[in-house]
Amino acid sequence: MTQSNLKFGIIGLGIGRNHLASLQEIDGIQIAAICDTNPDVLSRIQKQYDVPKSYTDGLKMLDKERFDAVVIATPNKFHAPFTIKAFERGAHVFCEKPMAMNTTEAIQMQAAADAAGKKLMLNMSFRYTPAAFALKKQLEQGMLGDIYFARTVWHRRRGIPKLGGWFSTKALSGGGPLIDLGVHRIDLALWFMGTPEPVSVSASVFNPIGTQLAKEQNRTFDVEDLAVAFIRLENGAILTAEASWAVNRAEREFMETRLYGTKAGAVHRNVDQGYDFIAEAFCEENGYFVDKIYRNEFRPAPKSIAHFIDCIRNDREPISSGKEGIKLMKILDGIYESARLGREISITA
Numbered sequence: 191m192t193q194s195n196l197k198f199g200i201i202g203l204g205i206g207r208n209h210l211a212s213l214q215e216i217d218g219i220q221i222a223a224i225c226d227t228n229p230d231v232l233s234r235i236q237k238q239y240d241v242p243k244s245y246t247d248g249l250k251m252l253d254k255e256r257f258d259a260v261v262i263a264t265p266n267k268f269h270a271p272f273t274i275k276a277f278e279r280g281a282h283v284f285c286e287k288p289m290a291m292n293t294t295e296a297i298q299m300q301a302a303a304d305a306a307g308k309k310l311m312l313n314m315s316f317r318y319t320p321a322a323f324a325l326k327k328q329l330e331q332g333m334l335g336d337i338y339f340a341r342t343v344w345h346r347r348r349g350i351p352k353l354g355g356w357f358s359t360k361a362l363s364g365g366g367p368l369i370d371l372g373v374h375r376i377d378l379a380l381w382f383m384g385t386p387e388p389v390s391v392s393a394s395v396f397n398p399i400g401t402q403l404a405k406e407q408n409r410t411f412d413v414e415d416l417a418v419a420f421i422r423l424e425n426g427a428i429l430t431a432e433a434s435w436a437v438n439r440a441e442r443e444f445m446e447t448r449l450y451g452t453k454a455g456a457v458h459r460n461v462d463q464g465y466d467f468i469a470e471a472f473c474e475e476n477g478y479f480v481d482k483i484y485r486n487e488f489r490p491a492p493k494s495i496a497h498f499i500d501c502i503r504n505d506r507e508p509i510s511s512g513k514e515g516i517k518l519m520k521i522l523d524g525i526y527e528s529a530r531l532g533r534e535i536s537i538t539a
């Protein structure tokens with residue numbers, strides 16, 4: 191493998207600082223500059239990680255510096271403008287999920303990548319877990335047969351991120367738990383199903399608990415706290431999706447993507463209400479029910495950022511590409527639109 195040196199910039203230092211830490215562990219990577227609008231966060235992280243330059247204005251940083259690649263980990267509203275600018279300046283882009291605020295922005299981002307001839311990878315981080323990789327491999331080998339129904343869920347009992355901050359402010363986030371959490375689980379389900387095209391969606395969104403909590407604390411909350419969707423796919427299969435930051439159920443954090451196939455079924459789910467995952471398959475062999483568990487702990491999946499670097503160095507298409515991100519954004523837009531209209535709507539290719 192070629193270990194070319196790559197100069198990185200990072201914009202947004204919440205989850206962005208985790209990417210910084212991961213990048214510093216990879217040979218040949220230089221973090222040339224970082225950016226955050228919060229000067230305290232910026233100076234603390236610059237010192238901690240010994241980064242040569244820092245900026246509070248991302249567009250200015252992209253204008254002044256020359257990067258091989260840029261990590262964009264800001265609130266969702268800024269994903270598209272920074273991504274497009276980074277491509278105009280000739281960098282590859284690793285952008286956090288959701289890809290953008292809406293499909294129109296997502297298409298513009300991919301067009302900028304194509305015009306620059308650079309790679310756009312979305313951090314659909316849940317794909318890059320050993321259990322998901324192990325299950326995907328079995329699915330590619332046909333273990334489930336045809337998958338005709340999938341149900342994908344992420345629920346929290348009470349887990350609104352930073353109530354009143356950007357996550358719960360539609361103008362900055364584009365939406366609530368659907369665009370924040372549901373995006374991961376819908377992405378995972380579609381990836382497991384072989385990325386079929388969506389045809390139509392019927393959905394509803396609700397916000398009783400978020401609205402009440404925000405009222406009690408005098409905070410902004412103008413997004414949903416629960417989204418529920420029924421998605422028809424081009425191959426006749428159905429995907430149902432549920433995403434919430436606040437529902438009344440036992441688990442603090444519940445994630446589950448279930449697949450029902452003609453030969454077997456499978457689930458990818460979190461363990462003990464946390465962020466460790468297992469995959470299980472429910473098969474039939476020689477007249478017996480056979481259940482399997484995939485952990486694959488002895489051969490870990492690559493971190494998503496390491497996969498991005500591998501794609502740059504070896505000219506490969508990222509597993510979670512901008513093109514798949516557009517498909518996902520169409521579904522998210524469709525869910526919000528169907529909920530607004532109160533009826534099923536078509537999703538055009």
Ligand SMILES: NC(=O)c1ccc[n+]([C@@H]2O[C@H](COP(=O)([O-])OP(=O)(O)OC[C@H]3O[C@@H](n4cnc5c(N)ncnc54)[C@H](O)[C@@H]3O)[C@@H](O)[C@H]2O)c1
Nearest residue numbers: 202203204205226227228263264266268286287288313315
């Ligand atoms: N892939 C994952 O699993 C995962 C996990 C967490 C967050 N995310 C995504 O990462 C992004 C950031 O989320 P977060 O949890 O780090 O949020 P956060 O609020 O914790 O951090 C965001 C940081 O960006 C800074 N910022 C805000 N506006 C900026 C701007 N215009 N330019 C530069 N910096 C700016 C803020 O000061 C803050 O330090 C979101 O899109 C979120 O959906 C993805």
